[in-house]
Amino acid sequence: MLVIVIGFCYGLFIAPPEPGAVLGGMIPRFDGAQSVLLAASILGATVMPHAIYAHSSLARDRFGTERTYPLSRLIRATRVDVTIALTIAGSVNLVMLLVAASVLPGVAGTETIEGAHAAIENTLGTTASLMFAIALLASGLASTAVGAYAGSDIMGGLFRTRMKLLTRRLITIIPSIIVLAAGVDPTYALILSQVILSFGIPFALVPLVWLTSRKSLMGASVNARETTLLGWAIAAVIIALNVALVALETGIA
Numbered sequence: 001m002l003v004i005v006i007g008f009c010y011g012l013f014i015a016p017p018e019p020g021a022v023l024g025g026m027i028p029r030f031d032g033a034q035s036v037l038l039a040a041s042i043l044g045a046t047v048m049p050h051a052i053y054a055h056s057s058l059a060r061d062r063f064g065t066e067r068t069y070p071l072s073r074l075i076r077a078t079r080v081d082v083t084i085a086l087t088i089a090g091s092v093n094l095v096m097l098l099v100a101a102s103v104l105p106g107v108a109g110t111e112t113i114e115g116a117h118a119a120i121e122n123t124l125g126t127t128a129s130l131m132f133a134i135a136l137l138a139s140g141l142a143s144t145a146v147g148a149y150a151g152s153d154i155m156g157g158l159f160r161t162r163m164k165l166l167t168r169r170l171i172t173i174i175p176s177i178i179v180l181a182a183g184v185d186p187t188y189a190l191i192l193s194q195v196i197l198s199f200g201i202p203f204a205l206v207p208l209v210w211l212t213s214r215k216s217l218m219g220a221s222v223n224a225r226e227t228t229l230l231g232w233a234i235a236a237v238i239i240a241l242n243v244a245l246v247a248l249e250t251g252i253a
Contacts (some may be wrong), residue, residue, distance in 0.1 A: 100116070
C-alpha cells in the first residue's frame, strides 16, 4: 500500500495543481457517455465489490466463536480498518486525476497507459515515470491478491471446498492473459474491467445493507436507521449510474 501511495503521489508533489482549480473540479459533472464510462470505472476501481466480500470474510474470522476481545471492540476496529482503506483508495484515485489534469492536457497519446507513462516522463522526468510504473505494477499485484482471496472464499462458501493457492492464482491470472493474447488494447481492457466491477457493486452492497439492517440476524450490532438509509441511498445512486451508462452506451438515452 505504501509503495502505491508514494508512487502515484510523487508526481503531485512535483507539479501541484492550483487549489482553486482543484475545488472547481470536485463538482460532479458529466460530458457524454465517455465521462460516465470513466466515472463508473473509477467507482469500480475504488470500491471493488470483491473487496467487500474479502472484508466480510475477515470480519467472520475476527468475530468467530473464539474471540479474544469484546465484539463491540472488534466492530470498531473493523470500521476503522475499512474507513482507512477506502480513504486511501479514494485519495490515490483523486491524486491520479489531479496529476493527469495538471501535466497531461493537450499531450497526444495519453489515452493509453503507455502514452500516459511517456507523457509523465517527458513532463515530470524519469523518476516520476518510474514511480508511476512501480505503483501501477504494485496496485495490479494487490488487486490480484485481493481478488484471488475473495474468489476463493466465495467459492468455498458456495461449493464447500477450498482450492489450492496455485489453482486460485491460475484462475485469476489466466483470463487476463487470454484477453491480452487476443490483442485487446490493455488500457481499454483495464477501463472495461473496472466498469464491470462497478456493475458488481450493487450485488455486494444491496445484500450487505439488507442483512446488516436485520435485528433478528445482527442483534445488538444491527445498523442504525441512519446508516441503513444512507446505505440504500448510495446503492440507489450506484445503480442509477450503471443504468445511465447502459442507456448511453446502447443509444437508448
